[in-house]
Amino acid sequence: MSRLLVCPPDYFRIDYEINPWMRRSNVVAPEEAVRQWHRLMEVLEKEVGVVLERMKPVPGLPDLVFTANAGVVAGRKAVPSRFRYPERQREEAHFEGWFREHGYEIVTLDEGLYFEGAGDLLGFPDGWFGGYRQRSDIRAFPILSELFGKEILPVELIDSRFYHLDTCFCPLSGGELLYYPAAFDRYGRAAIAERIPADRRLAVPEREALKFACNAVCAGKHVVLPAGCPDTMLLLESRGYRPHPVPLDEFMKSGGSAKCLTLALD
Amino acid sequence: MAIAQETVILHGHIIDSLILAKVLDTILMMGGTFDLEEVVIGKTRHEPSRAKILVQASSTDLLAEILRAVQPHGASIERELDCRWEAAPADGVFPDEFYATSHLPTQVRLQGRWIDVERIEMDLGIVVNADKTAARAVPMGDVRRGESVVTGRTGIRVIPLQRPQERDVFSFMESQVSAERPHGHIVADVARRTDLLREGHRNGKPDSKVLLAGGPAIIHAGGRDALAWLIDSGFVHVLFCGNALAAHDMEADLYGTSLGYGLSAGRAVPHGHEHHLRTINRIRAIGSIQAAVESGVIKEGIMAACVKRGVQVVMAGTIRDDGPLPGVITDSVAAQAAMRAAIPGVGLALLVASTLHAVATGNLLPARIPTVCVDVNPAVPTKLADRGSFQAVGLVMDAASFLRDVARELGWKG
Numbered sequence: 001m002s003r004l005l006v007c008p009p010d011y012f013r014i015d016y017e018i019n020p021w022m023r024r025s026n027v028v029a030p031e032e033a034v035r036q037w038h039r040l041m042e043v044l045e046k047e048v049g050v051v052l053e054r055m056k057p058v059p060g061l062p063d064l065v066f067t068a069n070a071g072v073v074a075g076r077k078a079v080p081s082r083f084r085y086p087e088r089q090r091e092e093a094h095f096e097g098w099f100r101e102h103g104y105e106i107v108t109l110d111e112g113l114y115f116e117g118a119g120d121l122l123g124f125p126d127g128w129f130g131g132y133r134q135r136s137d138i139r140a141f142p143i144l145s146e147l148f149g150k151e152i153l154p155v156e157l158i159d160s161r162f163y164h165l166d167t168c169f170c171p172l173s174g175g176e177l178l179y180y181p182a183a184f185d186r187y188g189r190a191a192i193a194e195r196i197p198a199d200r201r202l203a204v205p206e207r208e209a210l211k212f213a214c215n216a217v218c219a220g221k222h223v224v225l226p227a228g229c230p231d232t233m234l235l236l237e238s239r240g241y242r243p244h245p246v247p248l249d250e251f252m253k254s255g256g257s258a259k260c261l262t263l264a265l266d
Numbered sequence: 267m268a269i270a271q272e273t274v275i276l277h278g279h280i281i282d283s284l285i286l287a288k289v290l291d292t293i294l295m296m297g298g299t300f301d302l303e304e305v306v307i308g309k310t311r312h313e314p315s316r317a318k319i320l321v322q323a324s325s326t327d328l329l330a331e332i333l334r335a336v337q338p339h340g341a342s343i344e345r346e347l348d349c350r351w352e353a354a355p356a357d358g359v360f361p362d363e364f365y366a367t368s369h370l371p372t373q374v375r376l377q378g379r380w381i382d383v384e385r386i387e388m389d390l391g392i393v394v395n396a397d398k399t400a401a402r403a404v405p406m407g408d409v410r411r412g413e414s415v416v417t418g419r420t421g422i423r424v425i426p427l428q429r430p431q432e433r434d435v436f437s438f439m440e441s442q443v444s445a446e447r448p449h450g451h452i453v454a455d456v457a458r459r460t461d462l463l464r465e466g467h468r469n470g471k472p473d474s475k476v477l478l479a480g481g482p483a484i485i486h487a488g489g490r491d492a493l494a495w496l497i498d499s500g501f502v503h504v505l506f507c508g509n510a511l512a513a514h515d516m517e518a519d520l521y522g523t524s525l526g527y528g529l530s531a532g533r534a535v536p537h538g539h540e541h542h543l544r545t546i547n548r549i550r551a552i553g554s555i556q557a558a559v560e561s562g563v564i565k566e567g568i569m570a571a572c573v574k575r576g577v578q579v580v581m582a583g584t585i586r587d588d589g590p591l592p593g594v595i596t597d598s599v600a601a602q603a604a605m606r607a608a609i610p611g612v613g614l615a616l617l618v619a620s621t622l623h624a625v626a627t628g629n630l631l632p633a634r635i636p637t638v639c640v641d642v643n644p645a646v647p648t649k650l651a652d653r654g655s656f657q658a659v660g661l662v663m664d665a666a667s668f669l670r671d672v673a674r675e676l677g678w679k680g
Contacts (some may be wrong), residue, residue, distance in 0.1 A: 017358035127311065138285070138340040142314050151311045153283040156339070187284035192284060 002050040002219045005263040008063045009037045014254055018085045019163050019254040021255030033250035040224070040246045042256060047244055053265060055098045057224040061091050064238045066256045067263040068166055070095035071117045074148045078104035081117040084135050107147055115140035118263055119164035124171050127195060131165025133158070153195065155188035160209070166259045169239040170214045172223065176239055178216065178232070180209035202235045215257035226257045270329040271425065272302065274341040276623050282309060286317055289336045290402045296325040318344070324596040330612040349374040349421030351394050351414040358407045363417040364391045367403050368424055369633040374401045386632050387606070407599055411675025436604045436636040436659065449663055456616070456638055457675030460501050463613050467503060473613040475503035479627040482510035485524045487598035489666030490515060490567060491680050492673040497571035501676060504608050505572055505579045506623050508593045509587040512555065515568040517545040546589035554592045584622065606630050619665035621646050628658070640668045
């Protein structure tokens with residue numbers, strides 16, 4: 001059974017602007033955000049059947065809710081993130097603390113070597129992809145590759161709206177890839193095509209990519225994705241997946257959705 | 267070299283991700299060039315690869331721009347160290363770990379700065395000056411005890427040759443040697459270069475001298491008139507030869523023979539085998555080739571043209587020489603030093619019909635100097651090409667035909 005790390009949105013709000021989605025003037029409705037988050041948790045636990053590990057929210061750290069950026073976990077090893085922006089660097093100690101308290105072996109990257117966790121490192125059992133340029137530094141990947149014994153193919157993120165790999169790239173359990181090709185340059189698209197055959201690449205239309213259709217959580221045949229992405233749902237259904245749309249627009253004000261709100265622990 | 271360069275390292279899964287391709291494309295698209303100095307490809311999917319890339323640009327500004335552009339893709343500047351050196355233990359002896367030079371442009375890093383090695387030549391050592399601000403290539407025999415000689419391999423970089431701007435036979439860096447290749451275009455290109463260099467030499471442009479190293483086959487085969495014309499017309503500025511070329515050239519002037527064979531009739535002349543000895547003896551009696559020409563004893567030919575045109579001549583002797591002629595340097599180390607001293611300023615080298623002088627001259631030439639090696643024996647141009655002189659063109663061709671064809675291209679009516 002999959003386990004996911006989540007963090008309740010008690011202090012979620014927009015205090016700063018570090019991606020094109022964030023506007024301080026676009027105020028979060030706190031009650032609605034809490035309602036949406038709990039609905040997501042309900043779907044994950046009851047409909048998908050995953051186990052949730054809840055960490056304690058911290059006042060003044062509004063983005064702690066986006067646990068995908070806590071770090072990356074494989075087996076008993078955890079590499080906590082090194083955030084590019086000082087606004088989120090204050091989260092590092094809390095994520096690291098959680099990993100430590102839960103018995104993970106902590107491996108830290110050098111200071112200044114930016115790496116934003118599972119937000120920028122995703123893949124399939126035999127090989128991972130690392131998104132770089134917007135947030136993570138490409139030089140982190142050879143270190144992580146050696147640490148985890150996995151191939152990591154770096155792919156450049158060329159559109160600042162898709163600033164983490166998990167905003168435009170979602171590997172599915174059956175080996176398919178849900179993705180938005182225009183978020184990558186021709187080298188990245190060619191590298192992806194080299195590893196994932198055409199019949200397994202599911203390209204999301206721009207309209208839905210901008211609703212973060214790719215920021216989905218896949219567990220077995222279940223895919224939890226933001227509401228308002230009918231074409232993506234049809235694509236998923238055509239491959240035998242069961243899509244679970246959840247309204248998450250309060251979190252989109254901050255540039256995050258279903259996947260950003262979770263971290264796969266195993 | 268007027269170009270800026272820096273070595274960067276790319277590490278990780280750079281092949282299948284096309285990151286290496288992207289970095290190389292970026293360098294080219296921005297107007298730089300690169301040399302892949304080392305690529306180690308991971309043996310399995312999990313194993314990372316590594317590439318060492320020498321990035322070159324026409325200016326330091328462009329280089330900085332390129333480095334800024336490739337840095338986000340992981341291309342980081344290689345950590346650099348100064349070169350190491352040790353004192354020479356004795357006169358004429360390098361330290362054990364001395365760095366042996368190639369004939370390619372070379373730089374050493376001294377006090378954080380990359381310095382060009384002066385007078386680069388293959389198979390020498392590098393001596394650093396006392397205040398560590400300059401470096402020069404030095405033959406083993408010339409090093410003095412206590413001089414700082416560069417050792418090891420750190421802080422030394424060899425700069426690959428740039429393709430010349432001229433669109434001719436040299437710009438293709440082709441070094442295949444074949445008797446079957448058509449010669450016409452090569453001869454025409456050599457003539458064009460020679461003509462340009464004469465123009466440059468007249469206008470005082472640097473590196474515009476033409477060096478010819480030749481053997482006596484030039485005389486035997488009938489190339490004497492063409493070469494004398496080339497010298498007299500100001501196309502050749504330095505001549506390397508041995509005792510024989512000079513002796514047979516003057517024998518032809520005094521007796522009309524070359525090693526006893528009548529040059530016009532082509533038959534052995536009675537007592538002709540003595541002619542070159544009598545020639546040498548005559549010149550020895552006069553005291554020098556210059557005096558023989560100036561006094562009117564030697565009137566025409568290659569040596570006469572050299573004296574009249576003030577061409578610098580270095581004659582290097584061998585153990586089979588008769589005489590030798592006055593001016594022939596019989597100490598081979600001294601001869602090598604005299605040839606070396608005549609290299610600066612040379613912009614084209616023609617090595618014609620002489621294994622000994624062609625190879626000796628080839629060894630002294632920096633790789634950037636375009637070189638043509640002409641010999642009927644393919645082994646000679648092959649030997650030079652094998653040394654990796656990118657800009658050495660080999661021609662399997664008779665010496666006289668080559669000289670005549672070049673001279674005709676340049677206006678000779680013979």
